Amino acid sequence: MQKGEELYRGKAKTVFHTSDENKLILEFRNDTSAFDGEKIEQLARKGEVNNKFNHYIMQHLEAAGVKTQVEALLSDNESLVKKLDMIPVECVVRNYAAGSLCRRLGVEEGTELKPQTFELFLKNDALHDPMVNETHAIAFGWASQDQLEQMKALTFKVNDILVPLFKQGGMLLVDFKLEFGLDTNGNIVLGDEFTPDGCRLWDAETKKKLDKDRFRQGLGLVVESYIEVAERIGLSL
Template identity: 65%
Template sequence: MEKREELYSGKAKSVFKTDDPDRFILTFRNDTSAFDGVKVEQLDRKGMVNNKFNAFIMEKLQQAGVPTHFEGLLNDNEALVKRLDMFPIECVVRNIAAGSIVKRLGVTEGQELTPPTFETFLKDDALHDPMINESHIRSFGWATDAQMARMRELTYQVNDILKALFLDAGMLLVDYKLEFGVFSDGEIYLGDEFSPDGCRIWDKETREKLDKDRFRQDLGNVVESYELVGRRLGMNFDD
């Protein structure tokens, strides 16, 4: 697999073309951003930790029957993935109220959400990723009803798999964001990444925040915490 030119550089990852038109290389950088890029820092080892964290989770999901774009780790900071045509939609599931829903609806942080909520946001930095509903998605043609139904189904399937995985290791999966796209075979696959940058994870007993809220709220030990979560789940960051 030959790495070619950079196609896109996001806030924490870059996407490179390869000599295979159906494959991209994802590079996980140390850049860490919050509040729509207002707060940005370089955190040592974060790219490596998130690359390996994502690989572990994507493999677990794949084994459990969720189609993902992940094909394999290339090195500490890079992974080979399928080239997807991404939907401009962020799918968020919440098991416990935290973050934007607390501000938006005035509910208490920590309130259990039964059943879990499913929300969609438009992926648009300039507009600060506004919340959208299925009617917007239909009217503006961002996805068909069938595609949206599939994304919702897969997002909930991921919840069943990962909630149990985290709980077995003494942690609560509070919420997370997923992004999907269509591969050349016409099927919908889970794209982007699953790492502590895009989810909330609390210790089950102490409710200590173990995810990117440590960065957003200046709690310190950000990457150390990501690594600790990974090790509790059985990940190995040493090779």
Template identity: 65%
Template sequence: MATRKQSELYSGKAKTVYITDDPTQLILYFRDDTSAFDGKKIERFSRKGEINNKFNAFIMEKLAAAGIPTHFERLLSEQESLVKRLEMFPIECVVRNIATGSLCRRLGVQDGLDLDPPVFEFFLKDDARHDPMINEYHIRTFGWANPKQVEQMKEYTFRINDILKVLFLEAGLLLVDYKLEFGDVQGQVLLGDEFTPDGCRLWDVKTREKLDKDRFRHGLGGVTEAYEEVARRLGMPL
């Protein structure tokens, strides 16, 4: 059984990744940290790491049951999960079902506009450069992924959108937008990283109240409470 070693492989904005005794597996430790604006705004919220760990496990299991291959193996503790070790692509796949945030700032479109079909965007995972938008030509030219891998990421991302829009809508929530990250293991593309309210926008269907990390970004308060409300509506055990 995999166990945590003393040294960490990587520490990000809200998670720490640890190597294990098995070179094919890693441990994700979900911290209580919350950051925004490329790490310029940071705060800690009690129980947030635990909520996100269980939230991610819940979503990953739902996706796996629907045929989406993921890196998730199992929960290890309140704040830890065991995952497959992937060679991650330095790419973020973003789907937008409703216009808000940076899309409105960039294009001047109305905030809250329903997008049909959804908008798909690639971004380079690079905080120092503020995650610039890229396209398939950049990805191919700079060798960040090959064409087959790009098509697989796009296919999975849209399939995930179809699955999760229904899941959240049944819970009285709108899946506004989200980002996904993928990796490769033995030539297979798998969904990696996490899916939590830190990396997506969720609004109440009737009121359009924000129930995601925008509460932290915009100083609305009640961050942990919002995450718990989403989990409760989904029927997640906390």
């Protein structure tokens, strides 16, 4: 498997072609960004930690019956993945109120959400990833109704699998974002990543933040907290 040309450089990952046209390499970089790229820093070891964290979670999800893009860990910072035709909407499930939900609705951070909520956001940096609904996604051709139903069901399934995993490690999975794509057969497959960059995790007792909010809010000990999360769920880094 030869690493080929760069296909796309995102804010924290770079995607490369490979000698197999149906496979890509994801390179997790140390770059850490927030507020649509307004705040960017290099954090030592973050690429390695997120690459290994993502692989561990994706394996756990595969074992529980969720199809994911991940094929293999290639190196500290690189994973081999299936090439997907990515659907340009982000799926967010929330178990507790935080972040943009609190800003939008004025609700108190930490409020338990019953039922858990599901939101869609358009992936568009220039527009700051606006919230959209299912009819927008269908009307503008980003996804079909059937694909949206599958994405929603899969996002809740991932929540059902991961809430107990983090609970065993004494943590609350507050919320998270997933992205899906289509494989060569048109099946919906979980893509992108699941790392503390794209979810919120709090210590269940103290409510200490252990995710990217540490970076957004300037709390420090960002990568150290990601490593703590990994170790609490059985991955030593």
